[in-house]
Amino acid sequence: MRWDALFADLESQFEALQETDLYGEVADRIRTEVGKITVLDRLRGAVNTVVRVELNDAEPVRGMLSRVGKDCLLLETERYEEWLIPVTALVAVHRLGPWAEPAGAVEGKLGLAHLLRGIARDRSPVTLFCSGGGPVTGTIDRVGADFLELAEHPLDAPRRRSEVYNVRLVPTQSLRALRRR
Numbered sequence: 001m002r003w004d005a006l007f008a009d010l011e012s013q014f015e016a017l018q019e020t021d022l023y024g025e026v027a028d029r030i031r032t033e034v035g036k037i038t039v040l041d042r043l044r045g046a047v048n049t050v051v052r053v054e055l056n057d058a059e060p061v062r063g064m065l066s067r068v069g070k071d072c073l074l075l076e077t078e079r080y081e082e083w084l085i086p087v088t089a090l091v092a093v094h095r096l097g098p099w100a101e102p103a104g105a106v107e108g109k110l111g112l113a114h115l116l117r118g119i120a121r122d123r124s125p126v127t128l129f130c131s132g133g134g135p136v137t138g139t140i141d142r143v144g145a146d147f148l149e150l151a152e153h154p155l156d157a158p159r160r161r162s163e164v165y166n167v168r169l170v171p172t173q174s175l176r177a178l179r180r181r
Contacts, residue, residue: 037100039087039090040068040070040071040087040103041100041101041102041103042093042096042099042100043065043068043073043093043096044068044100044101044102044103045096045097045098045099045100045101046065046093046095046096046097046099047065047066047067047068047101048064048065048066049064049065049095049096049097050062050063050064050065050095051063051064051065051075051093051094051095051096052093052094052095053073053075053083053085053090053092053093053094054090054091054092054093054094055085055089055090055091055129055176055177056089056090056091056131056176057089057129057130057131057132057133057176058089058129058176058177061075061077061083061085061177062077063075063076063077063078063081063083064076064077069110069111069112069114069115070103070109070110070111071086071087071088071111071112072084072085072086072087072111072112072115073085073087074115079181080181081179081180081181082179082180082181083177083178083179083180084112084115084116084119084177084178084180085176085177085178086112086172086175086176086177088173089175089176089177112172112175113143113145113172116140116143116148116172116178117143119140119178119180120139120140120141120142120143120148123139123159124139124180125137125138125139125153125155125158125159125180125181126138126139126140126150126178126179126180127155127178127179127180128150128170128175128177128178129175129176129177129178129179130170130174130175130176131174131176132174135179136150136152136168137152137153137154137155138150138151138152138153138159138164138168139151139153139159141167146171146172146173147169147170147171147172148169148170148172148175149167149168149169149170150167150168150170151164151166151167152164152165152166152167152168153165155181
């Protein structure tokens with residue numbers, strides 16, 4: 001009888017040790033997989049969710065996260081504004097769910113420069129928020145590999161030579177956000 005009890009005790013210890021090893025292995029695998037998730041993956045998991053974004057050199061923005069590109073995100077606010085925000089300008093994002101989603105074929109290729117070129121083609125008036133300065137309004141005239149040129153004019157005036165009071169070259173690395181109505 002004592003031998004049976006001893007073997008039963010050893011078997012239960014062995015099973016407990018195996019379960020501990022299994023749980024430890026599962027936890028290690030989960031940590032490894034979570035370690036591969038990027039900020040953009042987390043943001044893609046929150047598309048069509050209302051979030052609050054804190055930015056460098058700009059006020060926080062609250063809106064519906066509508067798209068995530070390869071290096072930027074697009075928010076739509078209640079005031080019918082679109083905010084194009086480079087990921088490098090993010091300080092924090094609030095109200096994300098627990099999900100993450102890898103980049104699709106299109107999202108993985110469309111980046112800030114592509115979207116800026118589209119805005120330049122539309123000739124939409126915009127407000128730029130850049131590091132170290134206040135907001136600047138105008139129309140994007142040109143987008144290069146690492147810069148944009150903004151024809152500065154009042155938002156309520158069309159981009160005409162008589163309305164433009166300055167052309168500003170902005171390195172895209174200093175862009176914190178772009179607002180379009």
